[in-house]
Amino acid sequence: AGAAAAPRPIRKSAKLAEVCYDIRGPVLVRAKQMEDEGHKIIKLNIGNLAAFGFDSPEEIQMDMIRNLPNAAGYSDSKGIFSARKAVMHYTQQKGIKGVTIEDIYIGNGVSELIVMAMNALLDAGDEVLVPAPDYPLWTAAVSLSGGKPVHYLCDESKGWLPDIDDMRAKINANTRAIVVINPNNPTGAVYPEETLKQIVALAREHDLILYADEVYDKVLYEGVKHTSMAALSEDVLTIIFNGLSKNYRSCGYRAGWMVVCGDKRRANDYIEGLNMLASMRLCANVPGQYAIQTALGGYQSIDDLVAVGGRMRRQRDLAWELINQIPGVSCVKPEATLYMFPRLDPKVYPIEDDQAFIAELLEEERVLLVQGSGFNWPHPDHFRLVFLPHEDDLRDAIGRIARFLENYRKR
Ligand code: PLP
DSSP, X not given: OOOOOOOOOOOOOGGGTTOOOGGGSHHHHHHHHHHHTTOOOEEOSOOOGGGGTOOOOHHHHHHHHHHGGGOSSOOOTTOOHHHHHHHHHHHHHTTOOSOOGGGEEEEEHHHHHHHHHHHHHOOTTOEEEEEESOOTHHHHXXXXXXXXXXXXXXXXXXXXXXXXXXXXXXXXXXXXXXXXXXXXXXXXXXXXXXXXXHHHHHHHHHTOEEEEEOTTTTOBOXXXXXXXXXXXXXXXXXXXEEESTTTTSOGGGOEEEEEEESOOGGGHHHHHHHHHHHHHTOOOOHHHHHHHHHHHHSOOTHHHHHSTTOHHHHHHHHHHHHHHHSTTEEOOOOSBXXXXXXXXXXXXXXXXXXXXXXXXXXXXXXXXXXXXXGGTOSSSOBEEEEOOSOHXXXXXXXXXXXXXXXXXXXX
């Protein structure tokens, strides 16, 4: 008696119980610790272009610097006029009809806008169809907003195209929306117009909203063409997401946008919700907003990097070749993005816990990957590899992965 009660542990909110974002998860924490201990880690875990010498265009940097004196105040919640006007022209180039300045929201990267779009929409019990594998922020944002993510499969045997039958089978009375990530992270797939049209038809039939994350729409190899989801209908409410992070190698400037397309009249109430959330965070980082007009109107330097002989293209080709040479490993060739999502044949590599597998690779070979389950892939038989390092580093890293797997096979 008399002893003071022990202070209560401070716990995270219950709403975080279902939220997962493993790209910066526990294995990354261990990698940082190893770096602090003096080890060099080869990081194939995150699409941070500038960190690998893919500099953001100088033109963008100079214009941001020039505009810095104008950028100290808050802007309009939806963003500065010049940026939104440039995005409006961009939607016209992509063949999207009927977009006005009012339909465009500038955010602190696409990330902020994804969370905002889900928060404004979802109530408990609402379901959103999200791809498996996915960029995990989508699943996390649905959960955080109180909704239920339901995963539709992308089919590896068909070049990772969405399985439309699976998508259809998972629609029920609680379904509110379908998320499509095209070009896709983590698989590197680009969807043909025919597939996109089938998804539009499903959305129309079941009265669903389409969310299209198109943040890699210029990081395209093999001369593939990207069609924006919003260019395929004027009736289905389609919200597209894009920004400077990948196409313009400017992740750190946190400049992204979201455009509400399609029949907006029936979405007045939802749009009011979006406007409220945009106002509550006052505005996006203003210096970053000044980079948008320059980027969209300027020299599209990404084209040189993805063209035959370009640095990104060479690294993609090399990484894909080397990965496929490892026994029991196969990989669909990415047509876009900075990523590939190889498969480890379960007969050769009977992995039970893919996070533990990735952690072991880190300890033994000092190479950091992200496990497939981090992208909501339901089986422990994939990982994502980022092919941003220079060719010599990629050779070294994939050589280490091959050595680790060779030892794994001998166990
Ligand atoms: N969407 C996808 C598919 C991504 O891969 C990423 C980042 O890797 C994002 C969104 C987030 O982009 P931003 O830097 O604009 O927040």
